[in-house]
Amino acid sequence: MLFNSIEYLIFLPIVFILYWLLKSSYKNQNILLLISSYVFYGWWDYRFLSLIIFSSFLDYYVGLKIDETAEASQKKRWLLVSLCSNLGLLGIFKYYNFFADSFASTMSTIGWEVNDLTLNIILPVGISFYTFQTLSYSIDIYRGQIKATKDMVGFFTFVSLFPQLVAGPIERASNLIPQIENKRTLNTNLIKTGIFQIFIGLFRKVAIADNLGIYVDSVYANQDIHNGSTLLIATVFYAFQIYFDFSGYSDIAIGSAKLFGFNFSRNFNFPYFSKTLTEFWRRWHMSLSFWLRDYLYISLGGNRKGIILTYRNLLLTMLLGGLWHGSSWNFVIWGGIHGLFLSLEKYTFSVLKINTFNALGYIYTFVVVLIAWIFFRAPDFTSASSIIGKLFSFDFGPAFIGDINAFVNAIVLLSLGVLVDLKIVSSNSSLENYGIRFSSLNLSVIVSVIILILCLFYSTAENFIYFQF
């Protein structure tokens, strides 16, 4: 079920009413949430529910085993069971074809023809997200940071809670399980901030991102016939499309969760207002970047083992972070570019003894992010290289506009989106708390204006970009 669908518009209020009718027992509320979450996920393809249930069973059991075992080697063994099973599932569904294909290509370059090893596998929606969520649970118990939960329904709800099930935020057990295992309340602030964030999310996704996507798709589908100006505009549009698409999804997720009395972690903090790439990664897809920091970078040794190993760890973390997004070398290169520039920044800061750049840093960060996005969006390495080649050969003739109506709509909505972001940033508040300041009447006016914008400008993109990951 998509957040931007009529089905969700019906689903959310029904679950909301039933949920608060059961307010006398949070355990009954959890049962309702679990059933609703499975309906939400099964709407897409019920067969893949078995994977979530398997993953939930596995980590529930492993968590209990790690907790009750005193011996360190035994704990490690159980952790390995969780790691191998979860990553194994992810490997089969997400990466098998990629590695099989890469293996065949490598063999053919040395003259060894290998039969087609790829399989017809469908990638289950959200597998990368819930796998990371269950993994972090087992690792946290292993590290002694949390205790294993004995509440099976509560744990299954933690894995599958519908607002964050398919594209995050990747919630930590330490944040979400205590909320699931306690009585939730709903107050006026949660209602206001929740409703405000849901509608801002819809505005970002349905109005801005989907309209930008029309131009981006048409240019990137035929990148070879377009000049540098067109490709630059399309890439800038894409930078905002992916930001408004994914942050919009997170906003609807966080806002929906608030209506059920949950506080999810923040996932975006106006990332394009960053003066360094390090800052960008503290503001972009925060739940993933903090996950990678805590479970990968630190596990590799972080910055505790000398300068060379710090750079290696940084690069490795970003390369794997890139691969997490999808089974293609383009994502690895995207991660590699970020890893390389993060390392260069670290080096520059240590040499110049500074912590950040001046205002030019905004431009530097945006340019690096923009170049990296080309690899993220282009269908393959050859196309990405060709786009970069055209941009750096300064082949800036008159730009292709395409459907003038769609182009103007995209520009107007993008400007509106940036103005909204600027307004919130300048208020020194966060989007998550911004709704508190409005009276009921003012909030209703704002929501009504957003509804009007959606009616006038909605586009019909079917999915959120991050669903493919």
Add this chain to the structure above:
Amino acid sequence: MDSKTVQKLLKIVLFTVVISYALDKLVFFSLNKISDEVMTGQAIGKLNQFLSNKDSTEFFVFGNSRANHHIDMSLFKQKGYNMGIDGTGIAYSSTLISTLPQHKKQLIIVHVDTKNFFDSLYDGGDMRALKSKYQRNPNITEALKKNNQLSSLQSFYYSMNYNGNAIGILKNYFKPSYNYKEYNGYDPLYVSKSQESIRDMVLAKSMTSDCLDNYIINAKALKYLKSIKIFSEQNPEKTFIFLTSPIHNDICDEDNKKLHLLMEELGLNYKDFSNLYKNSNSNTYWKDRTHMSDKGAEAFSKHLINTYNEFEYP
């Protein structure tokens, strides 16, 4: 959730429903008023011009962007209007044809493409481009309702009828794109010097065959085609010509053969010009693989005049 919170929530919901409804109507009726004055632009102006002239025009062309860019109305003797619109298909054409006056002699070209007829996903959604006339034109309203082309939210939020077009309408209201009184609906595609090399590159690119094993006619498309046939039978004074205009290099002709057979079975006057310029002309006739340039359109329009007895040079 205490009673105070419930009250607050109900208040927000109620306020939102009332305010959004009022705001929607305010914008919708303002846009109605403005858009009725707009006579330029593809989104609304062209449709308004068609609706205001449809009873006095002798000759029409209906179809998608290929119809729009391939048939130069100024080359025909009859006073005509090219109602080809980007991204539309047989559903859009059939709905507009149903608005034509009964028992008036008119010559009508219906440009059809195989894409509509063998695309299993085609659902007649192109008809939704007419929704700005919902509840304001009886034929269009009936067609939209009968074919379930309206969102369930549309009966509450009317401004959805102007989805994607609001800015274009305002722009054309304050600054019309052209002099509509001299406009005949045909939009030539010019190829500038700088675009020639790109065009040549696109045309030179090898194409993989997109032939299917089995072509199944889309039931919706067939339904709209049959409704045009019924209309033509009810209006014998009107002459209908169905055609497919040239494309640069049609690799697969299975779909064309099947469409030809269908047209024959229905007894429709159909000619397929897909391969008219295949391998026999220079690139100057083309803007891209599916669209002809102004030069190509001129040659094709002249070819139509020479082919059909119904047409004459001015």
